[in-house]
Amino acid sequence: MKELRLTLESFRFAWQALKSNLLRTVLSLLGVTVGIFAIIAVFTVVDSLETNVRQSMNFVGDKVIYVNKWPWVFENNFAWWKYFNRPVPTVREFRELQRRLGPNNKGIAIFANTSGNLFRVGSNSMEGCNLQGVSMDYNIVSDVPIVEGRYFTPQEVESARNVAIIGAEIAETLFPNGSALGQEFKTRGQKFVVIGVMQKEGKKLLDTPSNDTNCLVPFGMFTKMFALSSNGMGGVAPSIGVKGRDDDPGLLDLEYEMKGVMRNIRGLKPQDEDNFALNRPEMLANAITQLFSVIGIAGAVIGSFAMLVGGFGIANIMFVSVKERTNIIGIQKSLGAKNYFILFQFLFEAVFLCLLGGGAGILLVFLITLLPQDGLPLFLTAGNISLGLTVSVVIGVLAGIIPAVLASNLDPVIAIRAQ
Known part of the structure; x- marks a missing residue:
């Protein structure tokens, strides 16, 4: 005291x-x-x-492994010539992964995109839009924050219908006087009906893809407008994303399984090096x-x-x-x-x-x-x-x-x- x-x-x-x-x-x-x-x-x-x-960088998703031609590396002396002749992921490989992968994943999606597209409705138009073709489970692999309307149905994706989910900035520009749902817009000679509008993200620090200027369409419809590349040199190169499970720490089980299935699909011998890259968002985060x-x-x-x-x-x-x-x-x-x-x-x-x-x-x-x-x-x-x-x-x-x-x-x- x-x-x-x-x-x-x-x-x-x-x-x-x-x-x-x-x-x-x-x-x-x-x-x-x-x-x-x-x-x-x-x-x-x-x-x-x-x-x-x-x-x-949120657009790359979380707990996802991507199949790409190029690895995500951050080195000064990047040996690009080792990967130049690799093939890009294909729709056939996407289907095989869907069929062969076990219960270590929540969903598999194939997607591809092009930028600089012109969207038009009457006298209203918007340039520089991103058009992205996606398969059914894309909303599982990547976040699709819909605030108005809905996501695609399996029938719309399988039959490659002319439906679209658009970003908030596209909706505000093309349809300034009312709701965009049920409205039509035209791009690349095709008409699309808006079934959903994504949440507005606003300005980002980095010039990374934003949902505000993004438009999602069924992957089959996308391939009708754009030719897919086989080697990354001509056409649009697709990517395959596989969403991992929460009970798979580090997604090690999923990565080992995907590596084995991809090597088998591409017919690689045990002594052959991988001719594909399995990329993770953690690479960017690290x-x-x-x-x-x-x-x-x-x-x-x-x-x-x-x-x-x-x-x-x-x-x-x-x-x-x-x-x-x-x-x-x-x-x-x-x-x-x-x-x-x-x-x-x-x-x-x-x-x-x-x-x-x-x-x-x-x-x-x-x-x-x-x-x-x-x-x-x-x-x-x-x-x-x-x-x-x-x-x-x-x-x-x-x-x-x-x-x-x-x-x-x-x-x-x-x-x-x-x-």
Whole structure:
């Protein structure tokens, strides 16, 4: 109980010292404010960038393995000539995968797309649209967020009917005066009836495919308008996506099964290399994580220099504070104050200074996140707030420990005589 009372007294003395030298206190915590602001601002921007980039890459789906001609690699010395002559996935291989794959998957889809299409309704038109042909289970492999209407029926896909699911921007442009459902539009010499409208995504940080300008049609209808490529050189090259199960960690079982089935379909011998690529969204996620880890470390190092300057400023002020209050320290010790009481008194003062400065720096970052940001919305996470406060406490302890130890070890007789 006595120790708690003395600790609270240490807090009180520290707070009174800070209030009695308000101008010096403000000037001292400015260095910490700038340092914490620099560090937390860097981490906030990096976290916001990473989140927005990942959201921009959502079109690749989750827990999906794609069969492609080219692997998704991120290397400087990419050996492209090894993959140049590979065949692209075909409808026959899609059918065989549907037939042969076991229960390790939720759904299989084949899809292909072309960009730069012109959609027209009377006098209304829209250029640069993406036209994508999909099979029945595409909504299982990839998210199709329909807010109005419905998805394709098996009959519509099998009979390759002229029906379409369009993005929000296409619907707003072609049908500005009412609902797009049941309306017709024309592209590539074909008329399509709108059966669904997808949820609006808005602007993305990266120029990645967006549902807002995307139009889904049955794959059979798509092949009537565009010739499919056999080697990736001419025509449209399709892709095959297989959705994995949640109880298959890492999709290892599905990958092994797909690899064996694809090698068998293409008649590869045991000594032959794979002439197909099994790609995962995790490849993109890992590359993004590595990139932003490097950026975050570089930013933290730069921000730490500002924090170091703030720490030196706090230490200097604490030495001055000890010098000014040497006489008071002697009186306190002569009246029975313990060494740890004097130690905590100055240590708490240093920590208070750093916490106030760190809190002000975090507040500045938070105020910046409230500003309208169209291209890159910023957000301050609880983790970054905790990091800022923790760094403030650590800097306060490091900056105040030496002055506090010196103050606690002063001889009371010598300290009382100090002028």
